[in-house]
Amino acid sequence: MEIETLDELDDHLASGASLRGLRLQDLDLTGYGEQLAARGDLTGLVVLGGTVPLGVAELLLARGAILFPGIADTPVDPWRGLYLATDLYDGLENGYAHTCDARTYAWFVDARLRTDAYCTLVRAIHDDSVTDELDEFVFGRSVVGIMGGHALQRDSAAYARAAGLGHRLAEEGHLVATGGGPGAMEAANLGALCRTHEALEEALGHLAAVPGFRSDVTAWARTGLAVRRAVVGDEPQPPSETLGPSARSLGIPTWFYGHEPPNVFCDVIAKYFSNAIREEGLLARSNAGIVVLDGAAGTVQEIFQAVTPLFYAAEGAPLPPLVLVGREHWTERMPVWPALTAIAAGRPMAQAIHLVDSIDGVLPLLAPPAR
Template identity: 85%
Template sequence: MEIETLDELDDHLDSDGPLRGLRLQGLDLTTYGARLAAHGDLTGLVVLGGTVPVPVAELLLTRGAIIFPGVADAPVDPWRGLYLPSDLYAGLEDGYSSTPDARAYAWFVDAQLRTDAYCTLVRAIHDDSVTDELDEFVQGRSVVGIMGGHALQRNSAAYAGAAQLGHALAEEGHLVATGGGPGAMEAANLGALCRSAAALEDAIGHIAGVPGFRPDVTSWAATALAARDVVVGDQPQAPTETMGPSARSLGIPTWFYGHEPPNVFCDVIAKYFSNAIREEGLLARSNGGIVVLDGAAGTVQEVFQAVTPLFYASDDAPLPPLVLVGREHWTERVPVWATVQALAAGRPMADAIHLVDSIDEVLPLLGPPTP
């Protein structure tokens, strides 16, 4: 049983329930020494991160608990789980290089630390914590994944189209999930975040003056954060553990592609160090379907990762639709459609794959939310 808030811990201690098997994650246990000691044997209690003063730590260890301490010299808290955009872009006023997002990427690619066993462990713990909270966040939701290239410019018709698609899906009740980066991913997240077509149009107009993240990530992100403030208004951000039912926009980026900064138009961001875990997780959680917009190598990789479980699905398994948007793109410029069709021939997946000309044809293929 995981306990992630002090209120939950108080309730459990008041109930006199056993502590064996509990996982206390990210809690400040400064004032809890006596209450924990009252339970005697603490064998099987695991403390993950948080604040554990030396006297409390000694008490826990001598009574059989296991403590995984916080990490002081890493640029991320490995126990924290999901991020808000403001977490990753804190300090942007001093330039993107000073933000936690940029510092985490620099730490990740540091040649001396890349294979260091301690740093590898920290990254693994971090990604597992993200996965743990992400599972809770999407539980019970119909998630539609939108894939597409990072190079799409904010002032293009294609960007506006991707944003309109994200908005339409969110209005239907789907949680819109993307790779969390720039371009088509940003557009879809922006569309989902906006609660009206008018707000979406205004937001695109606000950010179009900085059409891409190159060469200046700082201006690109600052313009987007200002637009986000207008979209969400003065409402405070809800804690991630209570946002699941109301969230509309989710980003799942990676520091593996750290040269592509995360977009800020997500309700929450699940950012990973491992791209393999991130990509598999994004596709596996897209239980409402996957929509693929124009893209190049990275998007093609995602297409075939999505195809693999469809190919091996049993005859009676319900299959979420895979919709490729842009007939000319996917049959001529990047001709993967013929291969997808060939793999699907004679298999249940043949009914799940679709090639359409425009985003207007997508929504009827996905249907209503079915988590």
């Protein structure tokens, strides 16, 4: 049983229930020494990070608890879980290189640390914490995954169409999930963030001033954050754990592709070190369907990763639809569709894959959200 707030811990202590099997995650245990001491044997209690004063730590260890201390000398807190855009872009006033996101990427690719056992442990703990909170965040939600290339420019018609798709999906009650990066991913998250067509049109106009991220990530991110503030106001964004069903979009990026900065329009960001865990996490959680917009090698890889569970699905198992948008792109420029139809021949997945000419054909193919 995981205890993630002090209120939960107080309730559990007051109930008199056993502490064996509890996981106290990222809590400030200052002032809890006497209450824990009164419980006697603490074997089976696991304390994960947080603030643990020396006296409390000595008590925990002496009574048989397992203590994972806070992690030092890393740019991220591995116990924290999900991020907000403002978390990753903290420090942007001094340029992108000074942000939490950029500093974490620099730490991740540091050749001296890539195989260091301590750093490997930190990354594993971090990604597990993200997954744990992500599972709670999407529980009970209808999730539509949107895939597409990172190179799509903000001032393009294709970007506007992707944003329109994100908006329509969110209005239908779906949680819009993307890879959390620039291009088509940013567009879909932007569309979901905007509550009206008018707000979306205005946002697109402002973003066109800095159409891409490659020449100046700082200007790209600052423009995005300014647009976000115009859309949602200057009120601080609530913590990810309080958003619940009010969230409309989710980004799942990775520091493995550190050259792609995360977009700022996601309500919540689940950023991973492991790209394999990140990709599987996005696909597995897209329970209402996956929509694939124009893309190149990375998008093609994701398509076939999504196809594998469809191919091996048992007869009668519910299969989320996989919808490719753009007949010319997926039959000529990136001829993926012929391969998909050949793989699906004679199998249940043949009913789950679709090729449509435009975004207008997407929504009728997706599983409707529960009302």
